[in-house]
Amino acid sequence: MPQAASELHGVGVGRGAVVGPVLVMSEALSEPLENSHSGDADAEKAAVAAAVNRVVGELRARADRAAGPGKHLIEAAIQMAQDPILADGVGARIEGGASGERAVFEAFRSFQQQLIALGPPMAERATDLADVCQRIVAALRGAPAPGIPVSDAPFILLVRDLAPADTALLDARMVLGLITRDGGPTGHTAILARDKAIPAVVGIGAEAQIAAGTRVVVDAASGTVIVAPSDAQVAAAELRITERATELATRATGGLSEGALADGTSIPLLANLGSPRDAARAVELGAEGVGLFRTELLHLDARTAPTVAQQQSVYTELLSHFPGHKVVVRMFDSGADKPLAFLPHAHEQNPALGVRGVRALRAEPQILADQLQALKNAQDVTDADLWVMAPMVADAVEARFFVDAGKRLGLRMVGVMAEVPSLALLAEQVLAAADFVSIGTNDLTQYALAADRMLGTLSAYQDPWHPAVLRLVKLLGDAGAAAGKPVGICGEAAADPRLAVVLVGLGATSLSMAPPALAEVRAELAGVTLEQARTKAAAALAADSAERARAASAGA
Numbered sequence: 001m002p003q004a005a006s007e008l009h010g011v012g013v014g015r016g017a018v019v020g021p022v023l024v025m026s027e028a029l030s031e032p033l034e035n036s037h038s039g040d041a042d043a044e045k046a047a048v049a050a051a052v053n054r055v056v057g058e059l060r061a062r063a064d065r066a067a068g069p070g071k072h073l074i075e076a077a078i079q080m081a082q083d084p085i086l087a088d089g090v091g092a093r094i095e096g097g098a099s100g101e102r103a104v105f106e107a108f109r110s111f112q113q114q115l116i117a118l119g120p121p122m123a124e125r126a127t128d129l130a131d132v133c134q135r136i137v138a139a140l141r142g143a144p145a146p147g148i149p150v151s152d153a154p155f156i157l158l159v160r161d162l163a164p165a166d167t168a169l170l171d172a173r174m175v176l177g178l179i180t181r182d183g184g185p186t187g188h189t190a191i192l193a194r195d196k197a198i199p200a201v202v203g204i205g206a207e208a209q210i211a212a213g214t215r216v217v218v219d220a221a222s223g224t225v226i227v228a229p230s231d232a233q234v235a236a237a238e239l240r241i242t243e244r245a246t247e248l249a250t251r252a253t254g255g256l257s258e259g260a261l262a263d264g265t266s267i268p269l270l271a272n273l274g275s276p277r278d279a280a281r282a283v284e285l286g287a288e289g290v291g292l293f294r295t296e297l298l299h300l301d302a303r304t305a306p307t308v309a310q311q312q313s314v315y316t317e318l319l320s321h322f323p324g325h326k327v328v329v330r331m332f333d334s335g336a337d338k339p340l341a342f343l344p345h346a347h348e349q350n351p352a353l354g355v356r357g358v359r360a361l362r363a364e365p366q367i368l369a370d371q372l373q374a375l376k377n378a379q380d381v382t383d384a385d386l387w388v389m390a391p392m393v394a395d396a397v398e399a400r401f402f403v404d405a406g407k408r409l410g411l412r413m414v415g416v417m418a419e420v421p422s423l424a425l426l427a428e429q430v431l432a433a434a435d436f437v438s439i440g441t442n443d444l445t446q447y448a449l450a451a452d453r454m455l456g457t458l459s460a461y462q463d464p465w466h467p468a469v470l471r472l473v474k475l476l477g478d479a480g481a482a483a484g485k486p487v488g489i490c491g492e493a494a495a496d497p498r499l500a501v502v503l504v505g506l507g508a509t510s511l512s513m514a515p516p517a518l519a520e521v522r523a524e525l526a527g528v529t530l531e532q533a534r535t536k537a538a539a540a541l542a543a544d545s546a547e548r549a550r551a552a553s554a555g556a
């Protein structure tokens with residue numbers, strides 16, 4: 001039955017809008033219970049064989065439609081599903097009394113463990129094996145296969161939230177828009193959406209339901225999802241989409257062009273990247289360099305740490321896109337929303353307050369040393385201006401530890417991210433130790449307001465316009481100016497054009513963002529002088545809420 005028109009509200013990511021049908025991502029399946037089967041082992045084996053055939057059929061149909069590396073991956077999954085050793089393992093467990101689901105789960109798990117023990121590159125297949133296992137168990141249960149749905153036509157994806165590993169599979173040509181029930185405006189899903197220029201509305205609430213196939217309008221600018229819109233609502237959205245596309249086309253500069261205020265004050269506009277593959281597009285969209293390369297994103301699926309040679313090749317590829325320009329690489333930020341299997345941490349009740357970022361690196365000196373060495377090697381063979389920084393640094397002692405480690409190896413510019421409020425409170429000491437500071441407003445907001453950035457229910461707190469966050473930025477900006485050292489911004493806040501002006505007024509010397517945001521920020525900066533930016537910043541600082549800070553700066 002068609003759904004009646006209604007509106008859902010969340011937090012918009014970006015300013016785009018999109019119209020299309022919804023597909024819903026199924027949740028991961030629960031682990032099969034240690035049940036035994038009904039007593040008929042042959043019937044149980046036949047059910048498993050039928051489930052495997054169904055999965056192989058679905059995968060083959062996908063492989064026929066796919067091309068390139070995607071096709072090879074699906075073909076490899078088909079081979080895994082049909083592996084005779086696995087089939088024997090499943091059969092033996094059923095003979096031993098296990099239910100089909102449990103036998104499949106255990107046989108795949110044991111094979112996965114063997115692959116992991118072999119180390120790379122075999123260990124990388126363990127995740128693919130887990131996906132095949134989930135598909136077979138889903139077929140046995142008559143449940144939809146978990147993961148991102150497969151479709152021949154573009155769609156709008158509705159998810160509770162994406163796991164970091166799912167985000168790698170998201171095909172921006174097929175996923176027109178994104179709606180999440182959970183997740184806040186600075187969570188990894190929002191970051192991905194911004195990076196791929198996918199209009200998104202996050203945190204619409206756990207209860208919100210939209211039936212698969214229902215047409216919706218996702219309007220990121222207003223944070224609204226119109227479910228089953230009228231023809232007039234669709235026409236209005238389509239008009240907005242066309243107008244915005246025209247506006248952006250006129251603002252995109254192409255090439256490495258310089259950001260500046262109306263009075264000529266230079267504010268380099270840089271890109272946040274997660275892979276060297278995105279570098280060329282960032283340059284096309286006007287990035288002057290890279291302000292944040294998130295090194296951990298390439299390894300979210302990896303079971304073992306990448307070698308120095310593997311890392312060097314990635315960093316060299318990245319740097320080679322920016323000869324003569326600044327590229328800021330962030331060391332692995334493992335933990336909380338971006339866990340790396342090889343940068344271990346014990347189970348933690350509050351991972352955001354746990355062993356993450358530089359804390360995890362200090363606990364694994366070899367991984368730290370290898371990454372620094374790979375960066376030094378890449379610095380030596382390219383002409384880019386490489387800057388390296390550590391995440392989650394709490395004070396000058398930690399800053400010195402990291403800066404010393406980088407300098408010992410011959411890295412030229414070594415700095416720290418400002419994400420923990422203690423670092424901002426000690427900004428003077430930190431800037432005496434580090435070559436530069438880059439403010440990660442996503443985490444700085446999370447920690448200043450004590451609001452987990454993964455929780456949609458707290459999205460009202462995760463607002464970098466909050467005067468408490470702005471005051472921390474000012475402490476860092478003032479200390480940077482006094483020390484004559486750069487203080488950049490690399491959190492999502494820099495992608496909000498009006499906030500970008502305020503951040504410059506607070507002392508930010510460069511802004512780094514998802515490349516699709518560059519054109520709008522460039523245009524906004526070009527309309528204000530440094531003095532005007534400072535006036536707007538002062539008005540925002542004096543406000544007592546994020547909402548009033550927005551209004552005060554707009555009126556100043």
Ligand code: PEP
Pocket residue numbers: 191292294333419439440441442443444490491492
């Ligand atoms: C930040 O915290 O603002 C930041 C840029 O780092 P990430 O979003 O990767 O945690």
Ligand code: MG
Pocket residue numbers: 391419440442443
């Ligand atoms: Mg961070």
